[in-house]
Amino acid sequence: MNKLLSLIFVSMLLVTLACSPQVKSTPTPPPSLALPASPAVTPGREDLALQKLVEAAKKEGKVTLYTFNFIGDAGIAIQSAFTERYGIKIDAISGRGAEFTERLKTEARTKNQTGDYTEGSPLHLINMKKAGLTTTLADLPVLQEKDVWKLDIGYLDQDKHLLAYSPIFQWPLVNTKLVKPEDEPKSWLDLLQPRWKGKILFADPVIASNAYMAFQPLVKGGMITSDYLDKLGAQDLLQVIGPTQGVEALSRGEAPIFLFTAASTATNAVRAGAPIKIIDLKEGMSAQANLMAVVKDSPHPNAAKLFANWLLSKEGQSVQAKARGADGVRKDVPSGFPPALALDPVRPVLTTSDDLETQGKMFQDKVYLPLLKKK
Secondary structure (H helix, E strand, O other), rough: HHHHHHHHHHHHHHHHHOOOOOOOOOOOOHHHOOOOOOOOOOOOOHHHHHHHHHHHHHHHHHHEEOOOOOOHHHHHHHHHHHHHOOOOOEEEEEEOOHHHHHHHHHHHHHHHOOOOOEEEEEHHHHHHHOOOOEEOOOOOOOHOOOOHHHHOOOOOOOOOOOEEEEEEEEEEEEEOOOOOHHHHHOOOHHHHHHHHOOEEEEEEEOOOOEEEEEEHHHHHHOOOOOOOHHHHOOOEEEEEEHHHHHHHHHHHHOOOOOEEHHHHHHHHOOOOOOOOOOOOOOEEEEEEEEEEEEOOOOOOOOOHHHHHHHHEEEEEEEHHHHHHOOOEEEEEEEOOHHHHOOOOOOEEEEEHHHHHHHHHHHHHHOOOOOHHOOO
């Protein structure tokens, strides 16, 4: 009986083995067919330079900005984005360019420096460089990027002490309820047509420098003639105190055209529903830009350079454009303007340092007198 049970058990075992799936081993490929190991990714020169700059900036831990534009809600947004990215604290001191120039001179003379970075209008930053208060930014990693710039960000200073971060075009504005598209001026000469006599708002040239910024580079470049100011003055311009007041009057429909202002001056009005748009003129549109600089021998030079580098990066440009409702210097970043103000001029004419000096002389010589409304 035991022998019979043993035979039955062996038979069942053989049947089970026959019915079980066969596991096949995967052969190891011969060495000649084995996939090569992935090569290590070597950081580019720009990446290594940025990494080195970040490390040095974090050791400094903070940066002090002397700023005119990075204040209020816009300034908080810009500062917060930079601090969130790099963990570096920002102290922002607000003021005007002339004040900062004198302050930096005093700090340099007493060797008690506080400011690391400054920004603002070209005239004041040029004066800072002339006074030996700035240092070159030619080694910023972001400057290795090619074909991303709308304009030469070192246009005013080939030593690259001063770099542009936001262009400013002096635009003519029209009230779209008072000016039909087919009637919009297309040329500087169109503004001299009889239909616009007594209907053009103009910021007081004694107070605002827009007249010089708008006209002088174009006269020098031959886009308009030297007697253009006399001809425009004969149009009985409606004088307002400044750009803000001009935008307000245009919004109320007090006149169909306002000459001239940066688009950012009209951003809030357009967002609130004002019937305003900017127009381009075929001969050209003069332009300058908000500039920035890093202070020579500042206490936190690497943090200052990192902030400058970040502000020119795609992220930094996006943040500042959106926060300020302004334009940027990169092609890959849209402006922060509403559609009615988001326009790049066909022929931008950048103001040079010589132009700025000429503008100062024009003011001293009262070249603006023909623009004032005749009594």
